[in-house]
Amino acid sequence: MTETDDRAEPTGDRSVVISIDAMGGDKGVAAVIGGMQKSAQKNDAIRFLVHGDEEQIGPLLKKRPALAARTEIRHTTRVIAMDEKPSRALRSGKESSMRGALDAVSAGEATVAVSCGNTGALMAMSMLALRKVPGVNRPAIAILWPSRNEAGYAIMLDVGADIRADAQDLMTYAVMGASYARNGFGIKRPRVGLLNVGTEDHKGRSELHEAAELIAGIADRSDFDYIGYVEGTDMPSGKVDIIVTDGFTGNVAIKTAEGTAKMISRMLRDAFQYSPLSRIGALFALTSLRRLQKRIDPRRVNGGVFLGLNGIVVKSHGGADATGVSAAIKLAFRLAQSGFSDKLAARVASGLAVISEDRPDEDPAAEPPDQTEGTGPKADEAP
Amino acid sequence: MTETDDRAEPTGDRSVVISIDAMGGDKGVAAVIGGMQKSAQKNDAIRFLVHGDEEQIGPLLKKRPALAARTEIRHTTRVIAMDEKPSRALRSGKESSMRGALDAVSAGEATVAVSCGNTGALMAMSMLALRKVPGVNRPAIAILWPSRNEAGYAIMLDVGADIRADAQDLMTYAVMGASYARNGFGIKRPRVGLLNVGTEDHKGRSELHEAAELIAGIADRSDFDYIGYVEGTDMPSGKVDIIVTDGFTGNVAIKTAEGTAKMISRMLRDAFQYSPLSRIGALFALTSLRRLQKRIDPRRVNGGVFLGLNGIVVKSHGGADATGVSAAIKLAFRLAQSGFSDKLAARVASGLAVISEDRPDEDPAAEPPDQTEGTGPKADEAP
Structure with a gap:
């Protein structure tokens, strides 16, 4: 393993510093360090700043000298609990590993933060530590959804349980989701759909x-295709790359999908244990079943990304094991390397400029401001 | 096959007249008549009033003399299309098979109506033809969800895509859902949960x-247990019998579950076709897979029930085949036979009385009115 900071290539494979919150996940520090180890083995260009209890982290790193060589420990004294209220975490979480991981991004020491901790607290702290991108009213959490599209995943946002999103919030989600799809998954012209209870124009709420x-008005300028309303059944269909919805509906949808998948796999297990013959069938089918399991394994699509902040935050599943943490780190690396954070901010600014143009109190024939032309439409294509 | 109108037993097995909309389903009149035939063969106590095009229905009945003997045809000239707007259907649908089916319930000729047609139009017409039960602001559509609970299904309402539901609407859904669980599925003391984005008290919207x-305040009086907030992952878990939510969220949830189930079964098929060995495995596993498919077959849990109207309406899936239509008829029969419609109205009245008691401008120590005591709490136990 060699440090790659000094490589000559200007883009693509320069080293990336990832700030890790080692505490607060359900499986403890060992799962997080295990995930770092997996990622480090596969990718020479990653370095880590890890925040948490040095007494727990130190011995685990000692056993992994190659990882230790590119990891710096920042000792913290407090852990945000999984069931802690965001407001309390904000008030008393200054010395926490979570806050430390975010502050390192804010200070420019790392490009991206990864945490397995309490989602609500992480979002509240992220907003405080990183601040919202100008033009973003509500940051969003975007997750991946197995799909038949080219990338293999559709992006859904917001799933962050936020209580409301108005029309302009939803538009911002579309712009941010498209930028994420380009930078995270190389989808050049993502197809954006708006989640509704039917595909006809008159369906659903007025917002x-x-x-x-x-x-629809901003799609062309923002280099995505707006495909109209989509329904829950469309999400894995491959006809849509980005599903835009409010945080309440999105949160219910992913948890419903998770519950359904669990129910079916439990029923499948029951069905195969029903009789001696079905148990023989299960033996023959084992490879096929494992292949299926791998495709829908949530650990392999692990990582909710917080969009709309000055810095990238990847929320790993609370129950993630080393494989899950490693998947979240991989996603964090890819986004950091593409310069996603700046590109997203430019896209949001460009989108806002379009909205301003439409304001009735301004001259509708006026040219858009120059800086928008320059930093806008092509700003976030993946390298 | 004999008519059973004249049996001596006061409850349980007297004949029930079911009003059928034969038109408007995706699979045509033949699927509806096929479903009626299946139900008639299994259940002596059903008679039918069938509404639709006599030229199509007549020949299909002629081939089934036993069914024809207990079916009366009501010729109608108009069919409500699947994509027709509810407002248009209301305006110009007076001569339709859908309206005919509902009017027969309204006139007391039948106890329950079954339709495979356009859901939005069916709800709009049902509200016009049957009127809302006093105290119900928004009628709801309740569907069944495979679950590990005693009944094998949880009930979710509303899934009707309604745009908003306020706190009192949601409370009415709880009361109506509990009444449905008792009369449709014999669950004496149903467990009611409120769908939210987390189980902690502070989560979610203020309503x-x-x-x-x-x-929680009405639960004891209404003979159900309120178990608090539930999440999407809890729905099939068996810990809840009735999931209360607004129509928009419920509609997204069921379509998401449907999409997820389809995705997994397609992936399962792919996995088994991957190699010659996996194909052999599939052969051995065939019985197990069929058993699973039967358990999650939407045709066997077919039937959304409209709650809160003066009369029972069962909405069969638009794409239902004869098996699906027969499942919807079975559900309709069970509800009609239990006298569900009257019992639900009594429960809603009882619930409203409790709410009135709580009003600050009334004497909180006052006894509830007599008629509520009489018709309330125990009114809707299944026979």
């Missing part, structure tokens, strides 16, 4: 109708 | 907090 108009 | 208080 959705308004959002549909805003998103 | 949910308000609804939680209302539902």
Whole structure:
């Protein structure tokens, strides 16, 4: 393993510093360090700043000298509990590993933060430590959804349990989701759909109708295709790359999908244990079943990304094991390396400029401001 | 096959007239008549009033003399299309098979109506033809969800895509859902949960907090247990019998579950076709897979029930085949036979009385009115 900081190539494979919150996940520090180890073995260009209890982290790193060589420990004294209220975490979490991981991004020491901790607290702290990108009213959490599309995953946002999103929030989600799809998954012209209870124009709430108009109006400028309303059944269909919805609906949808997948796999197990013959069938089918399990394994698509902040935050599943943490780190690396954070901010600014142009109190024939032309449409293509 | 109208038993097995909309389903009149035939063969106590095009229905009945003997055809000239707007269907649908089916319930000729047609139009017409039960602001559509609970299904309502539901609407859904669980599935003391983005008290929208208080306050009187907030992952878990939510969220949830189930079964098929060995495995596993498919077959849990109207309406899936239609008829029969419609109205009245008691401008120590005591709490136990 060699440090790659000094490589000559200007883009693509320069080293990336990832700030890790080692505490607060359900499986403890060992799962996090295990995940770092897996990622480090596969990728020479990653370095780590790891925040947490030095007494727990130190011995685990000692056993992994190659990882230790590119990891710096930052000792912290407090852990944010999984069931802690965000407001309390904010008030008393200054000395926590979570806050430390975010502050390192804010200070420019790392490009991206990864945490397995309490989602609500992480979002609240991220907003405080990193601040929102100008033009973003509500940051969003985007997750991946197995799909038949080219990338193999559709992106859904917001799933962050936020209580409301108005039409302009939803439009911002579309812009941010498209930028994420380009930088995280190389989808050049993502297809954006708005989650609704039907695909006909008259269906759903009035803020959705308004959002549909805003998103359609901004699509071309923001280099995505707006495909209209989509339904829950469309999500894995491959016809849509980005599913835009409010955080409440999105959160219910992913948890429902998770519950359904679990129910079916439990029923499948029951079905195969029903009789001696079905048990023989299961033996023959084992490889096929394992292949299926791998495709829908949530550990392999692990990583909710917080969009709309000045810095990238990847939320790993609370129950993630080393494989899951490593998947989250991989995603964090890819986004950091593409310069995603700056590109997203430019996209949001460009989107806002379009909205301003449409304001009735301004001259509709006026040219958009120069800086928008320059930093906008092509700003976030993946390298 | 004999008519059973004249049996001596006062409850349980007297004949029930079911009003059928034969038109408007995706699979045509033949699937509907096929479903009626299946149900008639299994159940002597059903008679039918079938509404639709006599030229199509007549020949299909002629081939089934036993069914024809207990079926009366009502010729109609118009069919409500699947993509027709509810407002248009209302305006110009008076001569339709759908309206005919509902009017027969309204006139007391039948106890329950079954339709495979356009859901939005069916709800709009049902509200017009049957009127809402006093105290119900928004009628709801309740569906069944495979679950590990005693009944094998949890009930979710509303899934009707309605745009908003306030706290009192959600409380009414809880009361109606509990009544449905008792009369449709014999669950004596159903467990009611409120769908939210987390189980902690502070999670979610303010109308949910308000609804939680209302539902908890009415639970004992209405003979159900309120178990608090539930999440999407809890739905099939067996810990809850009735999941209360607004129509938008419920509609997204069921379509997401449907999409997930389809995705997994397609992936399962792919996995088994991957190699010659996996194909052999599939042969051995065939019985197990069929058993699983039967358990999650939507045709066997077919039937959304409209709650809160003066009369029972069962909405069969638009794409239902004869098996699906027969499942919807079975559900319709069970509800009609239990006198569900009257019992639900009594439960809603009882619930409203409790709410009135709580009003600050009334004497909180006052006894509830007599008629509520009489018709309330025990009114809807299944026979």
